[in-house]
Amino acid sequence: MRDLDENTSNSRRQFLQCMAWAGAGTLWLMQGGVLRAQALNGQGGASAADASFGFVQISDSHIGFHKAPNMDVASTLRGSLAMVNAQKVRPDFLLHTGDLTHLSRPDEFDTLAGIMQEARVDKTFYVPGEHDVIGDNGAEFFRRFGEKQQAGGWYSFDHRGVHFVGLINVLNLKAGGLGSLGADQLAWLKKDLAPLSASTPLVVFAHMPLWSIYPEWGWGTDDSAEAIGLLRRFGSVSVLNGHIHQIQQKVEGSITFYTARSTAYPQPAPGAGPAPGPMKDVPPEALHRYLGIREVRHVRGTQALALTDEVLS
């Protein structure tokens, strides 16, 4: 029985990877650190009915970017939010995993804040991307979008039995390095997690990947191993990131890592081409296949999280 389950989950995992590469929508189910999936239907269907709550992740809206392949990143962000509003089951909140803007300009933050008001959700949580902290170490970002729990900008909250942690890994970056959490944040994280029982489901989110996807392109975080070490005792951990504008996933024990698509433009697969950056020649009619949102539903009683990736259509 156990073997059968294992095989099923392995083949599903391979299938999921294919779906992620092809840019199709997928419903992700996470149960005790093991990934399962269902075919995605438009509204989440039966899984939405079973879920005790859901939330939606969006990422990398890059307001201010206005070049190929997306001359109008505001409208693709609006398209993502329209999909959120169209869900039959209203998500409890939104999570924006950074790069709200392209250049940290006040007018870009204004535009982003205005568009985000179109989402019919009670609350949006944000963490900054490296594009949001240019010139002022994130002062403007934190003033507008910060949770203001800790001086460094990181925070945590509990929602219906799940502990959420928002980490900052785009500040104080060292020459030649990757993303960075820093000693202060790691010390806080240790303290924040200490009182929790190992059965508490965790969702940890930050902009840059907390696993080394492709360090040659800066797609990783220098001291993420220390943070991950603090998460290992928990039975169900989901780590959500943005930054690389494509879906990648990895399962490591009870920890499952995901990166989200951008609402603005896709980037090449790791190592495909000389450098990261926008994939410029995606034809406009195909762009929506690369953009998307992620919805996560917490399934009551089973401590499983269902993650649904949807593309714009």
Added chain:
Amino acid sequence: MKALRHAAAMSMLCLCCGVAVPAMAAKSDAPPKAAASQIEIRNFAFAPNSMTVPVGTRVVWTNRDEEPHVITSAGKQFATSPALDTSDTYAVTFSKPGTYAYYCSIHPMMVGTIIVQ
């Protein structure tokens, strides 16, 4: 079957990317100006990556990427640039001899060195 589909999807994607990124154009050998040196930022790298210049040289960075970059001195030896969007430039005049390591503060794997003699 599934593995095959995976491989097909991957190779499709790689093909797309191969077309997406233009080859780096060969630079013509422009005559060097007496007191200005150019550094191009292309494909998330500084070119040239290391440069030796005489005291008093004005070094100009030009961003040729679609992504913004920020020129930052590793030892706070010169002022940090604003966000350089595509085609934006930033110039620093080096009036003292020394080795100036710098990087992009938002893509810190991008590093370069200017040696002023």
